Amino acid sequence: MDHVQRIKRHEHKKRQIDMLHGPLWNKLIIFALPLALTGVLQQLFNAADVAVLGQFVGTHAMAAVGNNTPVISLFVTLFLGLSLGANVVIARYLGARCPEQAGEAVHTTFMLALLVGILLMILGEATAGIILSHLGVPDVVMPAAELYLRIYMLGLPFISFYNFQSAIFRSRGDTRTPLVALAVASGLNIVLNLLFTGLFSGGVAGVAIATVLSYGVGAAILFVALLHSDDVLELHLHDLCLKRVYLAPVLRIGLPAGLQGMVFCISNIIIQSAINSLGADAMAASAAAFTIEINVYCIINSFGQAATTFVSQNYGARNIRRCRSVMWWCLGLNAFFMGLMALFIYWKAIPMLGFFSSDPLVIELGNTRIIYVVYTQFINILIEILSGAMRGYGFSLPPAVLTLIGICGVRIAWVYAVFPSSHTFATLMASYPISWIVTAVLLGLLYYRYVHRLPHTS
Numbered sequence: 001m002d003h004v005q006r007i008k009r010h011e012h013k014k015r016q017i018d019m020l021h022g023p024l025w026n027k028l029i030i031f032a033l034p035l036a037l038t039g040v041l042q043q044l045f046n047a048a049d050v051a052v053l054g055q056f057v058g059t060h061a062m063a064a065v066g067n068n069t070p071v072i073s074l075f076v077t078l079f080l081g082l083s084l085g086a087n088v089v090i091a092r093y094l095g096a097r098c099p100e101q102a103g104e105a106v107h108t109t110f111m112l113a114l115l116v117g118i119l120l121m122i123l124g125e126a127t128a129g130i131i132l133s134h135l136g137v138p139d140v141v142m143p144a145a146e147l148y149l150r151i152y153m154l155g156l157p158f159i160s161f162y163n164f165q166s167a168i169f170r171s172r173g174d175t176r177t178p179l180v181a182l183a184v185a186s187g188l189n190i191v192l193n194l195l196f197t198g199l200f201s202g203g204v205a206g207v208a209i210a211t212v213l214s215y216g217v218g219a220a221i222l223f224v225a226l227l228h229s230d231d232v233l234e235l236h237l238h239d240l241c242l243k244r245v246y247l248a249p250v251l252r253i254g255l256p257a258g259l260q261g262m263v264f265c266i267s268n269i270i271i272q273s274a275i276n277s278l279g280a281d282a283m284a285a286s287a288a289a290f291t292i293e294i295n296v297y298c299i300i301n302s303f304g305q306a307a308t309t310f311v312s313q314n315y316g317a318r319n320i321r322r323c324r325s326v327m328w329w330c331l332g333l334n335a336f337f338m339g340l341m342a343l344f345i346y347w348k349a350i351p352m353l354g355f356f357s358s359d360p361l362v363i364e365l366g367n368t369r370i371i372y373v374v375y376t377q378f379i380n381i382l383i384e385i386l387s388g389a390m391r392g393y394g395f396s397l398p399p400a401v402l403t404l405i406g407i408c409g410v411r412i413a414w415v416y417a418v419f420p421s422s423h424t425f426a427t428l429m430a431s432y433p434i435s436w437i438v439t440a441v442l443l444g445l446l447y448y449r450y451v452h453r454l455p456h457t458s
Helices: 002-015 025-056 059-095 099-134 142-153 156-170 176-199 203-227 244-276 280-316 320-356 360-373 377-392 397-421 425-429 431-451
Strands: none
Touching (some): 025 059, 025 156, 025 176, 025 280, 059 142, 059 244, 059 377, 099 156, 099 244, 142 203, 156 203, 244 397, 320 360, 320 377, 377 397, 377 431, 397 425, 397 431, 425 431
């Protein structure tokens, strides 16, 4: 038995990253790339839904799922933001060598995941029809869109559990275990999509049920892994509770982070409403292009989360100089990998869009979105890394407020002031890079002011 436990401990150590010592660049890559792949696989849930419906059902079913994408992202980003708060708190205790407090924070995090998942499921079911009505979803698409959304909402507790448990693993540098769990779930989702839609003609309902079941499997894999973790992060069901001393900082850091993510989604919902006014082809094109561009964002976001986690641990260890180095390395590495992704998409954009639809107009409009949104994502790198680093310090609310002003404010103004006078898809897409430029400048000034208040030595 002792031999088995030693093997388990050795496996856990192999998956952990020493964030406090040694070179940073290689550890940031080892942390961020599995996290980026996890994000890509997470997006495959939606991409698989869109692709299967586009091939087996039709453009209207594809548009129904596309209309739900920004709504679903609104809920998921709240989970991600709150889980980032848990990530920061647990990582800080680990960096400060306080294993007992880290373990208690894990159990508080788990209880929070349960409550948030259930509450948002209830809220989502109560407001699904209202939300889609405010989006201006056309009558021909509305029944399918609402059916998909209501079924999806039933899976919110599973999605909550997956994201919070992933944050627990990330706090100690383990991004591979969540990746494995999601790889299994993603593969299952594709199989179930084809089974429910191709064989049983389940349509929109079939792909929604497949997504819910698959997320449940992914969450279950991480749950079993935490139960058998055999280290400071091991989960004990009899110790589950909400302790204010841990809950308060998780919410203080996580809620603004969730707000920042939701700001992007709110602005996307507003833009989706404008896209709907351009017709079903624009709706389908936007849904197809979004499934491509979101994978680029996964790379950007992974280094943002790496900045948060590495800064958190080193801030807990009071190594401020290393915290600053983390930020600069994340900026450089993020730009490098983003460049590789942009080159690949430039080469393969048309064939990838053709995978979702064979309609030439849909492909043309989808490529227009890629030109405006994907190739300008370099600006977004600054937003993710600067805000991620500040969250690692526990400085979470001001970046969220500036993002609200720069992203949501600019895009709302664009939709209502510029778009009506030039009612084209390209005009609408131009709001993305413009809002990123404004936000990046604001966050750059905020970071410069904040970081110069910190000690200059470790």
